[in-house]
Amino acid sequence: MSATTGPPTPPPKIPSKSWTVKVREKGVEALPPERLLPDGQPTYVASWIYVFGVASIASLIVIIASGVILALKGPAWWHETGVGHFFNSIHMWSVELFFFAMVVHLWGKYWMAAWRGGRGRVWVTGAITFLVAVPCALTGYVSQQNFDAQWISTQAKDAMNSVGVGAFFNLTNFGQMYSYHILLLPIAVVALVSIHVLLVRRNGVVPPFELEEKLAGVPSASRDLSGSPDPNGSLHTSTGAQGSPRASTGGGVPPASAGEQS
Amino acid sequence: MSVMGAVFNLTHPAHTVDWNFIHLSVANVVVIGLMLVVFVLAILLPFPGAAARDAARRAGGGS
Numbered sequence: 001m002s003a004t005t006g007p008p009t010p011p012p013k014i015p016s017k018s019w020t021v022k023v024r025e026k027g028v029e030a031l032p033p034e035r036l037l038p039d040g041q042p043t044y045v046a047s048w049i050y051v052f053g054v055a056s057i058a059s060l061i062v063i064i065a066s067g068v069i070l071a072l073k074g075p076a077w078w079h080e081t082g083v084g085h086f087f088n089s090i091h092m093w094s095v096e097l098f099f100f101a102m103v104v105h106l107w108g109k110y111w112m113a114a115w116r117g118g119r120g121r122v123w124v125t126g127a128i129t130f131l132v133a134v135p136c137a138l139t140g141y142v143s144q145q146n147f148d149a150q151w152i153s154t155q156a157k158d159a160m161n162s163v164g165v166g167a168f169f170n171l172t173n174f175g176q177m178y179s180y181h182i183l184l185l186p187i188a189v190v191a192l193v194s195i196h197v198l199l200v201r202r203n204g205v206v207p208p209f210e211l212e213e214k215l216a217g218v219p220s221a222s223r224d225l226s227g228s229p230d231p232n233g234s235l236h237t238s239t240g241a242q243g244s245p246r247a248s249t250g251g252g253v254p255p256a257s258a259g260e261q262s
Numbered sequence: 263m264s265v266m267g268a269v270f271n272l273t274h275p276a277h278t279v280d281w282n283f284i285h286l287s288v289a290n291v292v293v294i295g296l297m298l299v300v301f302v303l304a305i306l307l308p309f310p311g312a313a314a315r316d317a318a319r320r321a322g323g324g325s
Contacts, residue, residue, distance in 0.1 A: 043312075043315070043316060043319065046309045046311070046312035046315065046316075047304075047305075047309050047312070048303070048304035048305070048307055048309055049301075049304045049305055051304070052304070096293075100293070100296070100297060100300075103297055104297055104300055104301050104304065107297075107301050108301070108304070108305075
């Protein structure tokens with residue numbers, strides 16, 4: 001009888017054949033919970049130019065909520081009642097705000113070259129979202145069920161025919177346009193926005209050029225991306241409880257890409 | 263609802279801005295101008311609390 005020394009070694013992990021386990025493990029590996037829902041963001045995110053992405057999402061939520069109500073109540077309600085007019089206006093103005101915020105967001109990200117540091121897919125999904133959102137909004141014009149919709153559809157069909165896609169997108173076919181407007185294209189927009197946000201969470205918000213240049217001069221082993229004081233003093237979170245230590249890269253610069261030039 | 267007429271009289275053809283091949287409604291020009299103004303302001307205006315947080319972080323060496 002002899003006393004054992006040291007803690008027992010855990011048994012080797014046997015790879016699971018279950019697809020649900022594989023998907024879960026891949027998901028957690030790609031996007032750990034603390035990165036998916038971080039405590040805070042890097043200091044440089046405390047700028048108005050970083051507000052317009054979330055403003056676009058806020059507008060999209062209002063668009064979908066008001067659109068669901070309009071779809072439930074129908075054209076007679078949104079054309080002939082006061083409350084219907086109100087929700088019709090909420091829907092239209094939230095779309096205006098959505099595109100307003102999305103365009104400013106796009107300009108901001110373009111001029112800060114937001115595809116740096118391995119963020120190419122973040123940029124591309126954002127750009128595709130914008131391109132898909134345009135027909136999603138335009139099909140709304142021809143789904144109004146009024147003379148305005150008739151005028152727009154008969155004008156726009158010529159544009160479709162001129163580029164040879166009139167057989168696939170018949171703007172005078174209300175059923176087709178309404179399906180595109182309230183089902184197919186909104187699903188595409190929401191799916192793209194979801195992927196875009198998850199990619200932002202995974203890759204972190206793009207840092208300013210100055211910070212990236214600073215980090216490029218710091219050896220990777222010396223880069224503090226874990227929450228303790230960092231050598232350049234710019235990577236700490238700007239939100240959350242004052243005085244509490246927080247991971248500086250929860251949604252910010254990932255260790256793999258911080259400071260790297262693309 | 264006829265009592266609540268539009269704030270602006272809309273019973274006229276749209277006003278447009280024409281410059282060479284560029285043909286824009288005044289409403290769209292106003293929106294584009296507003297977007298540019300908001301974009302510049304978003305870059306120039308300080309974010310509320312950002313300076314205080316930064317100063318606190320530098321003083322405390324933490325957050």
